[in-house]
Amino acid sequence: MTDLPVEEMSFEQAMAELERVVGQLERGDVPLEDSIALYERGAALKKRCETKLKEAEEKVAAITLDGNGQPKGTTPVEGL
Structure with missing residues (x-):
């Protein structure tokens, strides 16, 4: 588990962390x-x-x- 806040993660970082979380939940060896x-x-x-x-x-x-x-050319997309 990374200390990086979720909102600062790149897509790749978030996806890797999500895969790790899902793996832990699927194994079912984590306390409630x-x-x-x-x-x-x-x-x-x-x-x-x-x-x-x-x-x-x-x-x-x-x-x-x-x-x-x-x-x-490109058209600016608001907020990006």
Whole structure:
């Protein structure tokens, strides 16, 4: 488990941590109280991954192509 706050993680960091959390929960060898904390962390990690994917999709959608299929420029996406 990393000390890095979930909201500061890259997509890759959040995904790796989420996979680790899911693995622990699936094994079922964690006490109930720890399982609840892991579940909550997993939910936060899942949300972080979804946010990072949405940001990436918005960046890709902001790229416009010319008639030859070449990038013509980018349109700023608010908040990125």
